[in-house]
Amino acid sequence: MVDQKYRPVHVACINPDKFPQVALYMQSGTNLVLYKPADRPISKADLQRLNNNQVEQLYVGSGSIREVCDFLEDSISDILADSDISGPVKGQLLSQVAMNYVMDVFEMPDKLSNLDRCRNLVRQLLQYIAGNPNPLDALHSIVSHDFYTFAHSVHVASLSLLVHAEVFGLTADELEDVGIGGILHDVGMIFVPSGILEKTDILTNFEYNLIKKHAERGYECLRDLGGFSEITLAAVRYHHERNNGEGYPFQLAGDEIPRTAQVTAICDVFSALTSNRAYKKAMTKDEALALMESVGKDVFSPRLLEKFKAVVLPEES
Ligand SMILES: [Fe+2]
The missing domain is CATH 1.10.3210.10 (Hypothetical protein af1432)
Incomplete structure (x- = not known):
């Protein structure tokens, strides 16, 4: 079972030039193993290999969750506008950003007072739903037991x-x-x-x-x-x-x-x-x-x- 102190990150949002320098973990059976330490940059070749092996999710540990979630939330509009990223992957990323918001609120209820953040996410969800033929499948595809x-x-x-x-x-x-x-x-x-x-x-x-x-x-x-x-x-x-x-x-x-x-x-x-x-x-x-x-x-x-x-x-x- 994945420890709740880790959060999943979709590989598609890992842009080697912009993604924060953090340690990344990978699921191996029911465990998480270190995929790369914080001081080793992730390269395009790494991403290609992950793609070839059909690895869609990596995980970040508690110490870097905040940095990675902020990065994702800040870049979600660009991701949704990026024509190189497919509709379903955009849906998964958006779902992930929204999910991170819910996790934040459950862990730190004082974040509830930032209603604008929730409203922005809902706006993005609405836009995504309006512009995609099968929005629900993509938005619901990253459910794992641990983050249910x-x-x-x-x-x-x-x-x-x-x-x-x-x-x-x-x-x-x-x-x-x-x-x-x-x-x-x-x-x-x-x-x-x-x-x-x-x-x-x-x-x-x-x-x-x-x-x-x-x-x-x-x-x-x-x-x-x-x-x-x-x-x-x-x-x-x-x-x-x-x-x-x-x-x-x-x-x-x-x-x-x-x-x-x-x-x-x-x-x-x-x-x-x-x-x-x-x-x-x-x-x-x-x-x-x-x-x-x-x-x-x-x-x-x-x-x-x-x-x-x-x-x-x-x-x-
Ligand atoms: Fe309920």
């Missing part, structure tokens, strides 16, 4: 943005608020003790109830910080409410649940089902949708689920 929570947040934001952009007539600002809500929907998890989140045994009722508090705690945290819109706050607070009234925290039903939260809920479950986890393989999109339609008792609004399906399935054919 962070990659899941970006996936939910991408799905929710795509659905809202294609189905509902929202303004650009509203769409950004939807994306911010998607990225931060589980931010309340920072208040759940890590021992519970990492527990692999069955949770006790007490522990499960603590986890269930993440929706309201996330909402309270963002509300108290200020600057987050009603759309964003609703996505965070109500994404575990269910159409049939059997969700939490308030057991709202049907139209009592704000639409953004209903869509976020669908994206949340769909993302979880279609992602690889340590304990289960990912379902296909069709399998996930079939399951979501068959769970009965209208857990999700059938109307919204239908619209969701129309947006995520055509890419397959």
Whole structure:
């Protein structure tokens, strides 16, 4: 298992002239091994070899994470505009930058107050989604077990943005608020003790109830910080409410649940089902949708689920 103190870096963003001089690690089986020390520059020939060996990710250690993430975030606009980089790789890099943002926020919640940073990322996501034929596949391709929570947040934001952009007539600002809500929907998890989140045994009722508090705690945290819109706050607070009234925290039903939260809920479950986890393989999109339609008792609004399906399935054919 990859230690959480390392973060993945896509090889495509390593430009020998600009990339920070840091030690890079490589996955070997379940371990990370030193690929190059900080004082040895990476060359074009190294990159060519990595390419030939189909190595897409290297890792950076905790001491250089900040430097590398800042480099990536600063260069993401150039990367997205670079015609030498393919659309899917751009998607992976963008997803990585967004994922780094979520990791920062989970590790250092004071970063939440920098709302502009999140808004900029959502703008880039929106642009990418609008300009690429299969945006979701690329944005969701770097999920590894160890970074699931962070990659899941970006996936939910991408799905929710795509659905809202294609189905509902929202303004650009509203769409950004939807994306911010998607990225931060589980931010309340920072208040759940890590021992519970990492527990692999069955949770006790007490522990499960603590986890269930993440929706309201996330909402309270963002509300108290200020600057987050009603759309964003609703996505965070109500994404575990269910159409049939059997969700939490308030057991709202049907139209009592704000639409953004209903869509976020669908994206949340769909993302979880279609992602690889340590304990289960990912379902296909069709399998996930079939399951979501068959769970009965209208857990999700059938109307919204239908619209969701129309947006995520055509890419397959
Ligand atoms: Fe959640």
